[in-house]
Amino acid sequence: MALAAPLPADEGAAGVADAERLPVDRVALARLYGEPLFRMPTDLYIPPDALEVFLEAFEGPLDLLLYLIRKQNFNILDIPLADVTRQYLAYVDQIRNHNLELASEYLLMAAMLIEIKSRMLLPPKKTDDGSEGPDPRAELVRRLLEYEQMKLAAARLDQLPVLGRDFLRAQVHIEQALAPRFPDVHVADLQAAWMDIVQRARLNQHHRISREQLSxxxxxxxxxxxxxxxxxxxxxxxxxxxxxxxxxxxxxxxxxxxxxxxxxxxxxxxxxxxxxxxxxxxxx
CATH class of the missing domain: 1.10.10.580 (Structural maintenance of chromosome 1. Chain E)
Structure with missing residues (x-):
């Protein structure tokens, strides 16, 4: 939030005079360039769309179209283009009033929906063998199904543990020398250790008596x-x-x-x- 807008000369002088008369122990609302601010500026400018919130954000025209179909439980193989196109255009009109560059990405899909709807209203064209031609919605359905598969696969990948988000890599520094380092042992320590072993061996002596067979x-x-x-x-x-x-x-x-x-x-x-x-x- 920018609070550095200049004040008129009269109001600025009055504000300085008021600030000088304010008690020292009063809590400041904010600090502007290190100076305490005890009252809100009267000429603070707030853009009209600063407080607008979009509750639904989509990653593209296909994402919006798939959302409208799944939200109303439409059969993706038999899309009611009239209802879907009307809801799609309503969303495009909403974002076009605020972000024209973003709305341009969705206008191409809107034109495609209108074209498919107009082709469905016309009599179907016959092929050379006398059968009806392909459904005008077939290409759109194919693209929607492929996009949904990619979206579900991305969601499953996002659930996998990620380094830095779900766990951290443990790093241990182990010093490895070229030559092995043996502990420094004095002769007196070896003698004491040997005497201790001999004393323990004496405590654990066993005398086995065997019977010799003599004739x-x-x-x-x-x-x-x-x-x-x-x-x-x-x-x-x-x-x-x-x-x-x-x-x-x-x-x-x-x-x-x-x-x-x-x-x-x-x-x-x-x-x-x-x-x-x-x-x-x-x-x-």
């Missing part, structure tokens, strides 16, 4: 094979100390069984003297 008969055979071909063998030589306590016990039991069956002899000359073992003598 007394097998060790009896081993003892007899060791004594075979030898006159005497010291008692301790029959025991394999590298195989553990269970093997020693089974070997001792095997020797006792052989002695009970009189297959070997265990002798000692005196107390604390070496103990010898030999095969039992059997006469031939």
């Amino acid at each position: 007394v008969r097998e060790h009896m055979t081993i003892v007899l094979r060791t004594l075979s071909g030898r006159r005497f063998v010291e008692f301790h030589e029959l025991f394999d100390t590298t195989r553990g306590t269970p093997v020693l016990v089974v070997t001792f039991i095997a020797m006792l069984e052989l002695a009970r069956e009189h297959l070997l002899e265990i002798t000692q000359a005196e107390a604390f003297a070496p103990i010898y073992v030999r095969l039992a003598y059997r006469p031939a």
